[in-house]
Amino acid sequence: MKIAILGSGAFGAALAAALGREGPVVLWGRGQAGREIRRLPGLVLPETVTVTADLAETDSADLLLLSVPMQALGRFVADHGARLASRPLVACCKGVDLTTGLGPVEILETLGGPAPAVLTGPSFAADIAIGLPTALTLACRDDMLGAHLQARLSTPVLRLYRSTDVMGAELGGALKNVMAIAAGVVIGAGLGDSARAALMTRGYAEMLRFALARSARAETLAGLSGFGDLVLTCTSSQSRNFSFGLSLGRGESFDPATTVEGAATARAVARIGRTQALDLPVSTAVAALVDGRITVTEAIQSLLSRPLKQE
Numbered sequence: 001m002k003i004a005i006l007g008s009g010a011f012g013a014a015l016a017a018a019l020g021r022e023g024p025v026v027l028w029g030r031g032q033a034g035r036e037i038r039r040l041p042g043l044v045l046p047e048t049v050t051v052t053a054d055l056a057e058t059d060s061a062d063l064l065l066l067s068v069p070m071q072a073l074g075r076f077v078a079d080h081g082a083r084l085a086s087r088p089l090v091a092c093c094k095g096v097d098l099t100t101g102l103g104p105v106e107i108l109e110t111l112g113g114p115a116p117a118v119l120t121g122p123s124f125a126a127d128i129a130i131g132l133p134t135a136l137t138l139a140c141r142d143d144m145l146g147a148h149l150q151a152r153l154s155t156p157v158l159r160l161y162r163s164t165d166v167m168g169a170e171l172g173g174a175l176k177n178v179m180a181i182a183a184g185v186v187i188g189a190g191l192g193d194s195a196r197a198a199l200m201t202r203g204y205a206e207m208l209r210f211a212l213a214r215s216a217r218a219e220t221l222a223g224l225s226g227f228g229d230l231v232l233t234c235t236s237s238q239s240r241n242f243s244f245g246l247s248l249g250r251g252e253s254f255d256p257a258t259t260v261e262g263a264a265t266a267r268a269v270a271r272i273g274r275t276q277a278l279d280l281p282v283s284t285a286v287a288a289l290v291d292g293r294i295t296v297t298e299a300i301q302s303l304l305s306r307p308l309k310q311e
């Protein structure tokens with residue numbers, strides 16, 4: 001039985017490399033020509049990985065991993081839902097859909113098939129691709145299916161921890177990208193490591209506030225998909241979200257073709273925060289900054305001038 005991965009960007013290809021070391025995998029990408037992975041140059045995929053631009057070649061798989069960017073997932077599911085619906089689906093994207101305010105699992109749930117799962121947590125594609133040890137969260141509301149997926153997708157170096165808290169796992173991965181942009185701005189603007197630690201800590205409090213308002217569990221946010229990924233993404237220049245923030249903070253341009261999930265997610269989260277009267281100062285500042293409504297100086301000022309409060 002085969003696994004198919006839909007989306008041959010950096011993460012989809014890295015997962016294909018990792019899972020392909022254990023068995024057959026089909027990697028589908030739109031416009032994918034040959035075995036060269038444009039978003040992960042130099043990656044040599046195992047021979048067990050079939051690379052294709054023909055979605056029909058994924059029909060023989062009994063498990064589908066969706067690794068297209070978050071803002072493309074809704075359209076992708078609308079276009080190809082009939083082909084996907086009957087098989088277990090694992091979302092491998094991080095974010096909140098700007099149009100609907102939904103997370104990846106809620107979008108996949110509209111297909112009405114087996115309970116969809118989300119695979120998320122601290123993991124750079126480049127690390128997974130070369131087989132470095134990585135630990136991730138696999139969250140599925142159906143724990144029996146979750147246990148099956150956990151066993152199926154774990155490898156000797158890819159350790160999956162299981163959860164039924166889909167909302168918590170999704171939101172940890174979505175919100176940490178917003179905080180990573182903010183952390184990048186802090187460093188890019190020369191505010192220093194102490195300010196970044198403060199931003200990460202208060203950013204985590206904001207992640208928790210938002211997630212608890214959506215019935216997530218606090219311990220999920222404290223795990224790999226929340227705290228773990230926040231630490232990774234806010235402290236490494238390998239992160240695209242952090243690098244984007246760094247450019248904003250330095251007043252430099254950034255390649256618009258780069259996937260920066262935190263930008264749209266900040267907008268979506270800030271909008272939800274407004275309608276639900278949630279206090280989300282960092283997400284609101286990041287949303288305003290990426291929209292060009294405020295400057296870096298104004299964003300920093302908006303956070304530093306807030307009333308003093310209890311921790």
Ligand SMILES: NC(=O)C1=CN([C@@H]2O[C@H](COP(=O)(O)OP(=O)(O)OC[C@H]3O[C@@H](n4cnc5c(N)ncnc54)[C@H](OP(=O)(O)O)[C@@H]3O)[C@@H](O)[C@H]2O)C=CC1
Pocket residue numbers: 007008009010011012029030031039067068069070072075076092093094095123124125126258259261
């Ligand atoms: N890279 C990483 O280290 C990690 C990424 N993730 C998550 O994985 C998800 C995918 O990111 P990643 O692989 O890094 O992104 P990349 O930018 O590397 O690749 C995105 C891929 O998606 C394709 N794509 C874009 N829009 C569509 C569409 N409408 N239909 C089909 N394919 C589409 C792109 O094709 P094209 O090139 O033609 O535009 C490209 O192949 C994100 O949510 C990200 O947060 C999670 C963990 C780690």
Ligand SMILES: O=C(CO)COP(=O)(O)O
Pocket residue numbers: 094121122123124125177180229232233238239240241242259260261
């Ligand atoms: O999600 C990631 C690491 O866990 C990848 O982060 P970036 O999308 O910021 O590169």
